[in-house]
Amino acid sequence: LKVLVTGAAGQIAYSLLYSIANGDVFGKDQSVTLVMLDIAPMAGVLEGVVMELQDCALPSLKIALQVTIYQQIYEVNLTLVISTTTVEEAFADIDYAILVGAMPRRQGMERKDLLKANAKIFKEQGQALDKFAKKTVKVLVVGNPANTNCLIALTAAPSIPKDNFTCLTRLDQNRAQSQIAARLGVSNDCVSNVIIWGNHSSTQYPDVAHASVKCGDTESSVVSCVKDDNWLNGEFITTVQKRGGAVIAARKLSSAMSAAKAICDHVRDWHFGTKGDKWTSMGIYSNGSNYGIKEGIIYSVPVRIAPGGAFTAVTGLSISDFARSKMDETAEELFGEKLMAMEFMS
């Protein structure tokens, strides 16, 4: 497997690269060529990250480690990591593109305020995917605003199927799941089937109407266990919607460790599939057939994934009037971002 991580000298990648190299995403027995891309001024930092990866002396490594910085090649553990500063090299024949590289927001900004700065990165990288990547490449867009950047990349890569493009809302799902687990005093893995609808923004709708919690052998609905609709329809939703901002206010930097963990969860599920009747949320291209969401945006919905990566949106879930209005509000924001992106691109 050839796996590209962009923004490889940045703070999310600092956690993410370790997990991939350690076999936590594709398995310990899968050999992976890890391609690390950052912009030329970051080549020195990238070199330091590669040194650290080498110094981890990871035991299970079938991961390819070949390092090419300034034309130097280091061989590590008889395997190869390629680190590069050119887009052509980075995107050649890749199986996964994890597109992290982009400007993060600072305190007081909304994620869509980054569109002007980041849109052109995703146009260029969409074009590179179109030209150099395998046509089966699976693309995960993380850089914000993630949904609209994903749409920009997809539009610039017409030779790659639309279903190969996703954006990250797993961090929101993990946040929602952990809020519920904490409220009920259970461990996080007891809670399942939380849904994130729509945009990775403060209009997203974290929905627990179909979520369940497992205590021992019994599985019950989250709504019946929490027994507090005011909290579920109020503070719970706003906490999840605003969590990214709260982390920025506290850390003066946007989330990185939890973002890297969510990327690993997203890619692992996309690679190996979801289990049984469980689902997960991902931003996917809306073709107009799911839950009345119009065509032409990247909108987060629950999906089930087959081993190997084919996913289908979960259909037939009942949608309350409250949910309907939240789902429409976040779709509307995405159509607004799409218009803005088109202006910046023209």
Ligand SMILES: NC(=O)c1ccc[n+]([C@@H]2O[C@H](COP(=O)([O-])OP(=O)(O)OC[C@H]3O[C@@H](n4cnc5c(N)ncnc54)[C@H](O)[C@@H]3O)[C@@H](O)[C@H]2O)c1
């Ligand atoms: N979707 C999510 O859940 C989620 C979560 C956290 C952060 N993010 C977003 O992820 C992005 C990265 O966050 P970070 O904290 O790692 O930022 P960072 O500033 O620490 O790192 C970003 C890296 O990207 C590099 N970069 C910039 N332009 C590039 C290009 N054209 N090609 C390759 N690399 C490029 C920068 O040089 C830098 O090293 C931000 O946009 C942030 O808002 C999204």
Ligand SMILES: O=C(O)C[C@H](O)C(=O)O
């Ligand atoms: O909030 C941000 O800007 C970073 C990231 O999207 C997050 O949700 O933590």
